[in-house]
Amino acid sequence: MYLGFNIEHFAFGEGLGAELGPASPHPDVLNYAWREYGNRVGAWRCLELFDELRLPAGVLINTALYEHCPDLVDAFLARGDELIGHGYSNAHRQGGLPEEEERALLAHCRDRILRHAGSEPAGWLSPWISESRATPDLLAEAGYRYTLNWCHDDQPMRMRTRAGDLWAIPYPQELNDIPMIMGRKMDARDFADMILDQFEEMRAQAVRQPLVMGIALHPYIVGQPYRLRHLRRALAPLAAARDRGEIWFTTPGQICRHVDGLPPGVIA
Template sequence: MSAFAPVPDNDRFPYRAIGARPDFHWPGGRRLAVYIGFNLEHFAFGQGLGAGIGPASPQPDVLNYSWREYGNRVGAWRCLELFDTLSLPAAALVNTALVDHCPELLKAVVERGDELVGHGHSNSFRQSDLGEQDERALLAGCRERLAALQGGRLPGGWLSPWISESPLTPDLLAETGYDYTLNWCHDDRPVPMRTRSGRTLWSVPYPQELNDIPMIMGRQMEGPAFAELIIDHFEEMLAQSAGQSLVMGIALHPYIVGQPHRLRHLRRALRHIVERRDELWITTPGAICAHAQGLAPAQP
């Protein structure tokens, strides 16, 4: 093979520079869409994957398990109180194991009117380890369980646990009825993706920089710096959006930002954003996808 042969590339979307695409507006003539991706996750006790506040211990790893469980028992409720105070909608990215573990938390999210997004059954396990039939069953089953929580309304979006995909994940998402995926962080605008059935699956931008796991746990950035990161990101995107409509997602995990010392700084960052509410479309990824679907196919 030639040393200069083309390298393998994805077959889901072509390369298109962001400045070379047709312009469009979000509802109300807004230029910047902002959403919160609120990760509600459940982890198996004594097995599987999970973020850690300390070095992993032999199972059962009580330290890291109980730290993550703080998010469901305390942190998520504190975050919801903050969202209520600021009149902020959210997209709840839900592990369906929570339906049995703490149904009252999911009931609170549904009663707020938040969007439910499929996020696997548990973040202890990678979707990419599944064969085609098991992966299809996971996608379909999670969709049905979430629909049962909200009067039969089927969720349209998906985020894989640990952003783990098989080569067929976009195809299976389209075939099981999903409209969009949050797995890909390659753009600041929605991107249509090809699938084997011919049905378009939309990629809605989901952040890996504006995300508390990689920034706080991975890069050891604490609450004040993470809040400044959100504010700086927001101000720069708002300025950039004068030339083209953009999407800004904020990815939050309540066992991390729901800790009191971090929640105080998250409150400051979100207040900064809502003070500019009249200039923004504060929304959900499902609404972003629906708007993109209504545009001319080549626009995003």
């Protein structure tokens, strides 16, 4: 089990972004300010909750945060959380870039995280999960060990690329606050129930085979106080199960290292 915690930058007056209300011509102050609340307030509230429950996080970062709010990235690095490449900004999609520009983006994010964290990021999630046909090849060529883009299984999968193997670590598209709360207008109570229902069903099914359960979170959504209360209700039983030794609460990078070290043939 892991938390995929997305801390993202959205350019003011241009580009893409999730919307609380109807989009206005840029500068769209309503929607920009709502998203920016996540970096100024919501992420810090979530960090306190993760500390309270002693939960590690896989933190997906836009490297624009190093210019915009570096103290926030520092805080998660200080916890020992895994930093995962997530593009420069979520105001733009990756999949439409020419191959050389995409290669440069992957290298920039790798090198910027390396300078800050002291080690290269092992994993990648594209902004908006947007890929070109060359993205897996380019990731492997840039030294990334896994991708979270391919959300099509509950177990890690080894992908072939022109530069060798790349692991696909399961990342949740449904257990994810953007499509559920913003897309389907789900209440925070229902989203918390969904996390607990997923956990109980997957724990029962994991008796027969190992499974990966991720929870994708965005601080401008779950960092709102009334939603945070329900997130705490959902995460506390998971932390208790961890304390009883019933589950492995970890990060995507640790899962990648585990499966990469298994004997040949265990995972096709």
